[in-house]
Amino acid sequence: MKYHDSIQQAGEKAAQVKLFLQRANLAAHPVNYAVCYEYISGHNSQLCQIIEQKLSARAPLDDFIMADLYSRFLAPANPQQELMLQEASGMVSRMAAYTDVAAEQLDDYLLHLDHSMLQIQQTKPDPVLQPIINQLQQTTAEFRLSQQQMQQQLLLANQQSHQLRHELEQLKQQRLLDPLTGLYNRLAMQNQLDLWFSEQPGRRIAAIAVNLDHFSRFNQEYGNTIGDVILSKVARKISSYVQSSGLPVRSGGEEFLILLPDVDLRSASEIAEQVRRGVEKLRFVSSRSKKTLPKVTISLGVSLYQQSENWYQFLGRTAEVLLLAKKRGRNQVASELMLADGALA
Template sequence: MKYQDSLQQAGEKALKVKAFLQRAALAAHPVNYAVCYEYISGHNTALCQTIEQKLQANVPLDDFVMADLYSRFLTPANVQQEQLLQDAAGMVSRMAGYSDIAAEQLDDYLQQLDNSATQLQHCVTHDEQAGRALEQLQQHTAAFRLSQQQLLQQLQQTHQQSHQLRHELEQLKQQRLLDPLTGLYNRLAMQNQLDIWFSEQPQRQIAAIAVDLDHFSSFNRDYGNAIGDVILSKVARKISSYVQSSGLPVRSGGEEFLILLPDVDLRTAGEIAEQVRRGVEKLRFVSSRSKKTLPKVTISLGVSLYQHSENWYQFLGRTAQVLQLAKQLGRNQVTSEAMLTS
C-alpha cells in the first residue's frame, strides 16, 4: 500500500481533502481527490511545492490544472518512461560512437598491414622462407580485409539504425510536450522552455499573452463537447499562426491559452494580441451535420511582462488578473497590465 494511514488518520485527511476541494470549487472525482490527498499527506515534495506556489500566486486550480498535476507527479508510467527515454538515448549515442571508432581503428590497422607488407617485400627478395611467410601474411591480410568490409557494412547498418532510433526517441519525447487535442505545447514544455530561456539570459524580458474563449462553457452546453473540441483545435491553430519560431504557444487550461514571447516589449505584445483577437473573430464555423452556421467565436486577451522579482506562478496569476479585466470590460478585447495601474 502507498499510505500506511490508520482509519482515524485517513478520515482526518479525507475531511481536509473535502474542504480543499470545496474551497477550490473542484469536483470530487478520482483525479482531483488523488492530487488533493497526496498534497494533504505531504509526502510528494515536488507536488506540494508546485501547489503552494500556485496558491500563493492565486492561480486557479481547475480540472485541467489538476489533471496536469496528476500526470506530472502521480503517474509512475510518466516517470519511468522519461527514465527509459534517457537511458535509451544514451545507449544509442554510445552505440553510434563505438561503431564509428571501431570502423576507423580497423581501417587504420589494415593500412598499417599493407604498409608493412610492402616494406617486407623489398627486404626478402632473396629469402625463400621469408617470402613464403610474407605471402601467407598477405593472404591473411586479404582475408581479414574481406571480413573487415563485411563488418564495416554491418557497422554502417547499425549506425543508420541507431540514427533512426534516436530520431524516433526524439519524436516520442516531443509528443510528451504537446497537448493531444490542439497540438500546442503543454505546461511541461512551457517550464522546460522557460528554464532554457533563463539559463541563456537570466534577466531576459518575456511577454505573456493570456487567451480565453468567451462564453465557451455555454457553447459546449448548447452544441456538445465534440463540436467544442473542433472549435478549440481550430482556434488554437489560428493562435499558433501568429507566433514566430522564437515564441511558444501553450494550452494552459480547458479553453485557455498562453503565448510566451521572449525579447518582446509590452507594446509589441499588445499589437500581436490584437492581431490574434481579430484573426479569431474572423473565423467562421459551420456544423457538418446540420450545415448551419455556428455562433461567432471571440476571445479575450491579457498582456503582461514578467518581473524578475516574482516567481513564475505569481506572474501567471498577475496575467490572469489582466485577462479578467478584459472580461469585465465586455470581452472580445485586449487589456494590458498598464491598465491595472492607470
C-alpha cells in the same frame, strides 16, 4: 501513508472535497478527488496557490488543469526516468560515433590492403616465395570478404543507432507537448523560463493569456469532439503568430499562454490584437450537417513579468488582466495598464 488524518478528519475533508467538486462542476474520479483532497488539506503550498489564483480570477477548473496539477504535485516522483532518458541518449550517441569511426577505419584499411596486393602482383617475386604469396592472397581475399560483411553489419548498426537516437529525441520532445493541440505544455514552459532566467536574470518577458469565449457552452451544444477540433485549429492559429523566440503554451482546457522574451508591453499588445483578429476570422463547418458553426472569439490579457514577484504571482496577475477583457465584453485585448488605471471599475 501521506496523510495522518483521523477517521473523523478524513470524513470532514471528504465532505468538503465533495462540495468543492460539485461547485467546480468536476467529476469525482480519483485524479480530481486526490487534487481536491490535497488542496483541502493545505499541505502543498504551490498547489493551493495555483487553485486560489484560479478561483480568485474566476477561471474554470477542468479535468485538464486537475490532471496537470496531479502530475506536477501528486504523481509519484520518478527522477530515474529523466536520468534513464539522458543516459540512453548518451549511450546511443556514443554508439553511433563508434560505428562511424569503425566504418571509416575499415574503409581505409581495405583500400590499403587492395593497394598492397596490387603492388605484390605487379612485382616478380622469388619462385620460392610464390606459395607463401599465394596463401597470403587467399587469406587476404577471405579476410576482405569477412571485413565486408562486418562493414555491412557496422553500417546497419549505425543506421539503427541513429534511428534510435531520433526516436529518443522524439520521446523527449513529446513529453513537452500537449497531445491535442501540439503546443508546449507546462513542463516545457517551466524549462524554457528557467533557461531564459539563467541566461539573463532580469530578462523582460511578456505574457499573453488567451481564453476562448463561452467555450463550455459551445462544448455542451456541439459536443467535446467538435470542441477538440476547434481547440486544435485555434491553437494552430495562435502558434502562427509566435516567432521562434517565443513559446506558445496550452495552460488549461481552453486556455493558452504566449510567452515573449525581450518584448515590451506595447508590442505584446499589438501581437495579441493580431491573434484576436486572426482567430475571429476562422470559420468552422460541421462535417456531418455541413452547417456553419458559430463564430469563435477569444479574450486576451497582456502583462509583463516583474522581478519583485514570483512566477505564480505573475500568472495570477495575468489572469486578472484576462478577466478584465472578459468583463469589458470579451473578444478584445486588455493590458495591465488598464488594470492599473482602474479600468475594472
